[in-house]
Amino acid sequence: MVSEVLSGLLVKILESKGKTRDFVLREFDKKLFRAIVENNPKRRPRRVQEYKYFMLMSMLWSVLRNIDRGIISHEYLKRAVQTLVNGALLGNKEQEDANRKFKEQYGTAPPAFVVISPTMACNLHCKGCYAASHSGARFNLSYSIVKRILQEIHDFWGARFAVISGGEPMMYKSDGKTILDIFNEFSDMFFLMYTNGTLIDEEKARRMAALGNITPAISVEGYEKETDERRGKGVYKKVLQAFENLRKYGVPFGVSITATRHNAELLIEPEFYDFYFDEQGISYMWIFQYMPIGRGIDTQLMPTPEQRLKMLERWEVCLKEERRFVADFWNSGIVSDGCIAYGRPGGYLYIDWNGNIMPCVFVPYYVDNIKEIFAAGKTINDALFSEFFKKGREWQLRYGYEYGAQPGNWFMPCSIRDHYDNFKRHIASMVKPEDENAKVALEDPSYHKAMVEYDEK
Structure with missing residues (x-):
């Protein structure tokens, strides 16, 4: 009942203007605070619930500002309300039924989404790429496999949201289809796509606007100097052109940033957020603190504990004072x-x-491998119950997911980056590395030592 009321108010906010919107927005704000912070059905610490409330309200405010600026089109918004708001965020009876059936069969609730990297190919060759992607890569998931993955999470989990990563998703081609054809086929799902942005021309932006169920998160490393140093000369200018194309056709977009020891200080400056949110019109910002995997592993690139604390303080300002939607992983x-x-x-x-x-x-x-699972007549659900995944979930529970008011330190939530010794000893037994870089990391004593020392700081 609460979600239905909030859903109705949210739709009214997005579809109204002026005093009407102001009134509905105040009502939504009060009801959301009551539902998340005061009612708190899972009995989480109040501070945890307050962060969730501020996060959701900052998301809404970031979108509303760009609607008012005219850089999110009303046509896109109408379609996004159906896919993102009514589907991915708030759900419907079809999704509730899928969730219930999953619980009855497996004794637990399903995941909410998948991240798929359908291609390793990329037109750039970035330093420290987590995926070690390059233009010569020919590894692809077939269109039929991608389609089946999405269909299964749609039907079995009730999922209406998925993330597409890479490689560079805009380079994906299979059976004459592109990634935009995937978005078109699953029109009742909403997609977040991580991209370097260099291939988003006017035609691609126009098509994204027509689809109304995709938002691109475009990678930057800071400003032009930092971005071109890691991604290649001239890349930043292409990124700014992609921003312009997306604004022209009213597609909301954001940026994705890898935080390292070298650019962390930049991410603490207020002017950085002013530039991207106010001048460039982004609707959100993802910050991923560097994890030493992939090409050119370097544990010294991880932000220092002191930098992490400063970034945390800056994130709090973004949410609570500036009402900007920023997520810092x-x-x-x-x-x-x-x-x-x-x-x-x-x-x-x-x-x-x-x-x-x-x-x-x-x-x-x-x-497990999804192609092998499908070939054996199984489904994506079977992959959820490998010993590897079960051990990971058991650690999550012990670290506080099941304990309500007494969680672990969720500012250090990562099972591998923040708890590496435990990961290697108790979770990652009998696993296969994705590539040679991952194999080296798992077997290298110096890597183990550096990760453990970082965790203990």
Whole structure:
């Protein structure tokens, strides 16, 4: 009942203007605060619930500002309300039925979404790429496999949201189809796509606007200097052109940033957020603190504990004072009740271009492969119950997911980055590495030592 009331108010907010919207917005704000913070059905610490409330309200305010600026089109908004608001965020009876059936069969709730990297190919060659992607890569998931993955999570989990990563998703081609054809086929789902942005021309932006169920998160490393140093000369100008194309056709977009020891200080400056939110018109910002995997592993690139604390303080200002939607992985672990990997209820799993099924984009180890699972007559659900995934979820529970008012430190929620010794000793037994880089990391004593020392700081 509460979700239905909030859903109705949210739709009214997005569809109204002026004093009417102001009135409905105040009502929504009060009811959301009451539902999340005061009622608090899972008995989480009040501070945890307050972060969730501020996060949701900052998301709404970021979108409303860009609607008022005219850089999110009303046509896009109408379609997004159906897919993102009514589907992915608030759900419907069809989704509730799928969730109930899953619980009856498996004794637990399903994950909420998947992250799929359908291709390893990329037109850039970025330093430290977690996926070690490059233009010569030919590893692809077939269109039929991607389609079946999405159909199964849609039907079995009631999922109406998915994340597309890479490689560069805009380079994906299979059976004459592109990634935009996937979005078109699953028109009742909403997609977040991580992209370098260099291939988003006017025609691509126009088509995204027509689809109304996709938002691109475009990678930057800071400003032009930082971005071109890591991604290649001239890339930043192409990114700014992509921003312009998306604004022209009214598609909401955001940026994705890898925080390292070298650019962390930049991410603390207020002017950085002013530039991207106010001048460039982004609707959200994802900050991923560097995880030493992939190409050119370097544990010294991780932000220092002192930098993490400063970034946490800056994130709080973004949410509570500036009402800007910023998610900092992993400082924002508090709003998701900790780690959401390993197919946790309400969480996700990751499938790469080879079909390997991993707990997380930043945990490059696997047991099962989706192509092999399908060939054996099984479904994606079977991958959720490998010993690897079950051990990961058991750790999540012990670290506080099941304890309500007494969780662990959700500002350090990552099973591999913040708890590496435990990960290697108790979770990652009998796993296969995604690639040679992951194999080296798992077997290298110096890597183990550096990760443990980082965790203990």
